[in-house]
Amino acid sequence: EDQVTQSPEALRLQEGESSSLNCSYTVSGLRGLFWYRQDPGKGPEFLFTLYSAGEEKEKERLKATLTKKESFLHITAPKPEDSATYLCAVPQGGSEKLVFGKGTKLTVNP
Amino acid sequence: DGGITQSPKYLFRKEGQNVTLSCEQNLNHDAMYWYRQDPGQGLRLIYYSQIVNDFQKGDIAEGYSVSREKKESFPLTVTSAQKNPTAFYLCASRGLGSGAKNIQYFGAGTRLSVL
Numbered sequence: 416e417d418q419v420t421q422s423p424e425a426l427r428l429q430e431g432e433s434s435s436l437n438c439s440y441t442v443s444g445l446r447g448l449f450w451y452r453q454d455p456g457k458g459p460e461f462l463f464t465l466y467s468a469g470e471e472k473e474k475e476r477l478k479a480t481l482t483k484k485e486s487f488l489h490i491t492a493p494k495p496e497d498s499a500t501y502l503c504a505v506p507q508g509g510s511e512k513l514v515f516g517k518g519t520k521l522t523v524n525p
Numbered sequence: 526d527g528g529i530t531q532s533p534k535y536l537f538r539k540e541g542q543n544v545t546l547s548c549e550q551n552l553n554h555d556a557m558y559w560y561r562q563d564p565g566q567g568l569r570l571i572y573y574s575q576i577v578n579d580f581q582k583g584d585i586a587e588g589y590s591v592s593r594e595k596k597e598s599f600p601l602t603v604t605s606a607q608k609n610p611t612a613f614y615l616c617a618s619r620g621l622g623s624g625a626k627n628i629q630y631f632g633a634g635t636r637l638s639v640l
Contacts, residue, residue: 419567447627458531458615458631459568502568506627511556511575512583513629515567 417442417507421516428523431492436519438503439485448486450479451502453518459502493523528552529632531616536637538603538610546601546635548616557599558617558629561585568615574599575621603637611639 422437440448447466451459463472465481472479476497478489488501500518507514529550538544548557556575560568570583574593588607593599599618603610613636617629 449628451631456613456634456636458529458617458634461628461630464626464628504568511573511581512570513568517565517567 417505417514419503419505419514419516421501421503421519423519424517425520426522428490428493428521430494430523430525433489433491433493435490436488436501436521437485438488438516440503440505440514441484442505442514443508446506448481449504449513450486450488451504453500453502455500462501490521493521495523495525497521498523529616529618529630531614531632531635533635534633536635537640538637539640541605543602543604544610544637546603546614546616546637548599548601548632549597550599550616550618550632551597552618552620552630553596554618554630555596555621556619557593558619559583559589559591559599559601560615560617562613562615562634571601571614610637612637 450462453459463479504513504515558573559571572591574580616632
């Protein structure tokens with residue numbers, strides 16, 4: 416069964432304290448891995464998609480990387496406005512469905 | 526502005542009542558999706574549609590129904606058969622074809638509560 420596991424469930428950082436979020440997956444025939452940001456009471460906002468091992472994408476303080484078994488979302492010198500839940504998802508093998516992890520809730524304190 | 530519009534933002538359902546959640550997109554996307562989000566759980570797929578007048582059940586379709594009469598619209602009805610409807614409902618859409626890159630874009634969500 417295709418699965419996506421995100422860790423940690425919650426992460427508290429001080430402003431400027433860099434860290435990484437993890438997304439491990441098991442899926443047959445990876446057709447992309449997606450990162451979303453979700454603010455409370457809002458819909459997920461697309462951040463990145465990665466398609467092959469070794470690929471990296473960057474946006475402001477965020478950098479996503481991909482290996483054959485997991486992806487990392489690195490947050491460099493975070494600010495309080497980076498506080499959100501970060502979701503990871505992969506397409507289920509051979510179908511239209513996206514399998515989502517439960518998310519990592521990031522809190523950045525000033 | 527192009528995007529996905531969900532309405533209403535908040536909805537209350539009485540016992541035995543059917544309620545319909547609206548989802549409209551002006552992105553010219555072919556595929557549309559409905560997800561349910563509960564605290565501590567990942568998004569779960571309710572229904573999806575890749576083309577007008579056609580749709581498929583997702584993982585938790587029981588107690589829900591959909592229609593796709595227009596490309597832009599994919600309403601979700603939560604029927605009285607859904608015994609635990611309280612959740613955050615998200616609509617998404619995706620362009621098809623090699624340029625679309627499989628990316629699903631989401632609306633702002635509808636929070637449904639039971640009175």
